[in-house]
Amino acid sequence: MTKQNNVVVTPEVKSCINTLISTVVLPSAATAPESMAVIGGFLGFSHNNFIKRLEGSNVNGWIDSMRAASPTRVKSSENYQEKCSWILFHPSALKVFDQILFNSKGKQIVFFLDYDGTLSPIVADPDKAFMTRKMRGTLKDVARNFPTAIVTGRCRDKVFNFVKLAELYYAASHGMDIMGPTKNQTTAKSKSDSNNKAVLFQPASQFLPMIDEVYKILLEKTKSVPGAMVENNKYCLSVHFRCVDEKSWAPLAEKVRLVLNEYPKLRLTQGRKVLEIRPTIKWDKGKALEFLLESLGYENSNDVFPIYIGDDRTDEDAFKVLSRRGQGVGILVSSVPKETDASYTLQDPSEVENFLRRLVEWKRLSSVNPTSAYRVVD
Numbered sequence: 001m002t003k004q005n006n007v008v009v010t011p012e013v014k015s016c017i018n019t020l021i022s023t024v025v026l027p028s029a030a031t032a033p034e035s036m037a038v039i040g041g042f043l044g045f046s047h048n049n050f051i052k053r054l055e056g057s058n059v060n061g062w063i064d065s066m067r068a069a070s071p072t073r074v075k076s077s078e079n080y081q082e083k084c085s086w087i088l089f090h091p092s093a094l095k096v097f098d099q100i101l102f103n104s105k106g107k108q109i110v111f112f113l114d115y116d117g118t119l120s121p122i123v124a125d126p127d128k129a130f131m132t133r134k135m136r137g138t139l140k141d142v143a144r145n146f147p148t149a150i151v152t153g154r155c156r157d158k159v160f161n162f163v164k165l166a167e168l169y170y171a172a173s174h175g176m177d178i179m180g181p182t183k184n185q186t187t188a189k190s191k192s193d194s195n196n197k198a199v200l201f202q203p204a205s206q207f208l209p210m211i212d213e214v215y216k217i218l219l220e221k222t223k224s225v226p227g228a229m230v231e232n233n234k235y236c237l238s239v240h241f242r243c244v245d246e247k248s249w250a251p252l253a254e255k256v257r258l259v260l261n262e263y264p265k266l267r268l269t270q271g272r273k274v275l276e277i278r279p280t281i282k283w284d285k286g287k288a289l290e291f292l293l294e295s296l297g298y299e300n301s302n303d304v305f306p307i308y309i310g311d312d313r314t315d316e317d318a319f320k321v322l323s324r325r326g327q328g329v330g331i332l333v334s335s336v337p338k339e340t341d342a343s344y345t346l347q348d349p350s351e352v353e354n355f356l357r358r359l360v361e362w363k364r365l366s367s368v369n370p371t372s373a374y375r376v377v378d
């Protein structure tokens with residue numbers, strides 16, 4: 001493995017470069033894919049069709065964005081070239097595992113993990129997004145070795161019922177409900193709630209009545225759309241359209257828009273086949289990450305190496321924070337090219353489990369024999 005201009009050149013990357021050189025750098029005019037361009041010796045491509053913000057756009061914009069969440073298949077050759085370009089800039093975290101370890105040298109690794117699509121596979125029924133037993137075991141070991149937080153759009157109770165580990169931090173409802181570990185002593189500044197749990201921060205409490213009200217209205221308004229489902233995530237709401245026929249996406253989006261017109265203090269964002277309704281406060285997963293780092297005593301510290309793993313658009317706020325701070329790494333879970341501020345990728349939750357397991361194993365070896373700490377642990 002070699003490193004050129006910040007791009008890690010694995011054999012896979014090398015093969016991609018060769019393919020790209022033959023098909024893009026020296027293309028015949030007829031075959032050059034429109035979306036790709038040679039930029040300063042490197043290859044880039046337009047991702048505009050992958051991400052569009054819903055806020056402020058009209059209903060047609062919303063529908064485009066809902067479609068963009070599941071891009072239609074491009075021709076397989078184009079798809080391969082696009083993927084090659086993407087892999088160059090966002091290599092697999094498993095392939096650059098040693099480099100990540102090297103960069104974390106002497107620093108405290110802190111884990112931030114999204115839930116749906118990261119620790120559990122995406123399934124049609126949100127109530128059945130179970131984590132495997134293997135993942136839970138690995139997560140338990142991760143938390144034994146590193147401060148670990150689940151950062152999710154789900155409400156705290158629901159995600160806790162899936163994860164069932166009291167030793168973790170939970171930043172639920174897109175970070176609007178942050179709780180510390182209840183099992184072991186935590187160094188984070190906390191106060192106790194009525195159940196004697198270490199509640200750290202709930203910046204949107206005043207929105208609870210409004211969210212409840214809108215939940216009831218949306219349940220009523222969307223019940224005529226087959227497959228639509230409204231989920232109450234306490235400080236935010238999810239309107240799922242994964243099981244809705246594409247023909248009904250526009251009417252569904254219109255119904256949601258009409259309801260939100262009456263609530264200017266709520267905003268709409270989008271996740272994976274889901275419209276997310278949230279308070280307009282300036283709070284997101286990125287802010288939650290910063291809050292937790294501060295609570296752990298790493299506000300202005302260079303001695304910390306946060307690793308954030310997530311699959312969703314909402315995780316991009318956290319990737320941006322890491323890239324702005326120049327600290328740690330963001331890892332996007334995706335098997336297809338997406339616009340992202342993450343540095344690395346993992347394909348699916350089983351690769352996430354593999355990555356976490358390797359870090360636990362490295363930690364075990366390094367405490368047994370500190371000199372072996374930065375050797376490959378395959």
Ligand SMILES: O=P(O)(O)OC[C@H]1O[C@H](O[C@H]2O[C@H](CO)[C@@H](O)[C@H](O)[C@H]2O)[C@H](O)[C@@H](O)[C@@H]1O
Nearest residue numbers: 115116122123124126129152153238242272274
């Ligand atoms: O921040 P996350 O932990 O990724 O939560 C984001 C949303 O995840 C859930 O929805 C997603 O997963 C479902 C189960 O696999 C899937 O059916 C749905 O299409 C996905 O969007 C959750 O149900 C939402 O409430 C979260 O906001």
